[in-house]
Amino acid sequence: MKLTDLLREIGRPIAYHPGLAPKLGGVNAAVLFGQLFYWQARTQNPLGVFKTADELEEETGLSYEEQRTARKALRTRGVLVETNKRLEHKLFFRIDEDALEALLCGDAPKQVKSTSRNGESPFRETGKPKSADEQKPCPPTVENLDRGDGKDQVVIQTKTTAETTSEITAAATHAKPPVDNFAAAAASDSKSENNPERVLTDLLIAMEAERGKSLTIDRTKDRVHVLTWVGKGVNADQLREAHRRAVARRNDDSDERPTYAGFVAPFVAEVMTPTAAPATVTAPVGEWFKSPEGVDAKGKELGRRDRKADEDWRYYRVIVARAAKDTKAIEHVLTDAQRFNSVDLYQFARRTFGDALMPVDDYAS
Structure with missing residues (x-):
């Protein structure tokens, strides 16, 4: 046809x-x-x-x-x-x-x-x-x-x-x-201000609309992220900051897709993580990949570019791990992405590492 x-x-x-x-x-x-x-x-x-x-x-x-x-x-x-x-x-x-x-x-x-x-x-x-x-x-x-x-x-x-x-x-x-x-929606609209899930959902949709993007929240996949934010007490200002960082990442990657809830989730976690006091003890030898400071130091050691100000250190760690060809670091990166249910980070790691560096049991079927 x-x-x-x-x-x-x-x-x-x-x-x-x-x-x-x-x-x-x-x-x-x-x-x-x-x-x-x-x-x-x-x-x-x-x-x-x-x-x-x-x-x-x-x-x-x-x-x-x-x-x-x-x-x-x-x-x-x-x-x-x-x-x-x-x-x-x-x-x-x-x-x-x-x-x-x-x-x-x-x-x-x-x-x-x-x-x-x-x-x-x-x-x-x-x-x-x-x-x-x-x-x-x-x-x-x-x-x-x-x-x-x-x-x-x-x-x-x-x-x-x-x-x-x-x-x-x-x-x-x-x-x-x-x-x-x-009918049910009309009855619940008046309660939307007291419904944190709806407030965060509407805000995310509205912020994407301002970028000219049409975002739909998939209740089978995306709602679990929103409910997690509600459970952690995420407020509107924190979601706005996480969204700003997510948009910056999309722009850096020249990615025109909307910032779905799953993509924003790691940035929400980042915003919610308190700024740690300056570390007095450096990461143990061989475990540089477990802290932002260790990743930055390893990147300089390998001659990689500096991490950008708004760049998630976990994504930068993927680039450094590939340069280091450190099997232990690569396995830790993949396990970390799965543990936090970050599909986007996991897929980014797979693309960056390639088949040559991926663990045997992680090859795509």
């Missing part, structure tokens, strides 16, 4: 306004806003649009975690009003057009942390925003957005047009019965 045929079968692309991304909190928030704004014009329900997480993922490609972060960004800017009908197990979304206009015109309404239960915009209770005549005009690129004007960016190569509206409506009508994951 041709790639072009495959693209035709995987679904219709959607359009979004890139100029809204900085105002709404990022690309994902702009994509979610565009989809909800589109459907809002096609419902008569005063509460807005009812959509499940599965439906929105199918329509936008955003995962549940990405949707939740995007919803939070829109809520805090007053653009999105959510009404949770708990007895019906439904969560309705409504775009507050007055709040949107005020935001785009530079007079954003006061942010709120909770949503209205009756479906009314919380900003109507604080007074209607000033008219456009009393404040600076909206930027040209976002005028009359409700009529489809302004520049838009299209996912893949085409955009949804008026000719395809009937097809989209028909597809939505015959879609599979929705499975609502938002």
Whole structure:
């Protein structure tokens, strides 16, 4: 099958306004806003649009975690009003057009942390925003957005047009019965500030979003790292510092991938390790690889480059161990990586040592 045929079968692309991304909190928030704004014009329900997480993922490609972060960004800017009908197990979304206009015109309404239960915009209770005549005009690129004007960016190569509206409506009508994951999420959102796991998870996703990366936390692999951080009492500032070091490592390696939880984990451990007092006793002869000082000294002895200021000494130790061709050091490096469950460090060591220096029982099968 041709790639072009495959693209035709995987679904219709959607359009979004890139100029809204900085105002709404990022690309994902702009994509979610565009989809909800589109459907809002096609419902008569005063509460807005009812959509499940599965439906929105199918329509936008955003995962549940990405949707939740995007919803939070829109809520805090007053653009999105959510009404949770708990007895019906439904969560309705409504775009507050007055709040949107005020935001785009530079007079954003006061942010709120909770949503209205009756479906009314919380900003109507604080007074209607000033008219456009009393404040600076909206930027040209976002005028009359409700009529489809302004520049838009299209996912893949085409955009949804008026000719395809009937097809989209028909597809939505015959879609599979929705499975609502938002009801439980809505109930737990108010408790997020008291949930350390969620705070750290959201922070890591947000920091990657600032780099233009889309990060998803895999509960089968990544959650164990987050729970470990919670158990060790890692706070937001410490995670930010660990993330900064992880990003520096990615940049040094010219690696464009996101900094996954497993990759950040060694740097969190490094940040959480108290700075040791200057050692009064040097590492025992033959065990230089057990301390940063011993590794640095061995590197100088072998004529290796100095360790960088933000470089994890355990990664630098791999380079020095390879230069030394010290079997005991190599075995210790591999054992250390396995003991701390650092897959990235272990793989880096394997690539650096090569088959010639790897222990016999560690050869790839």
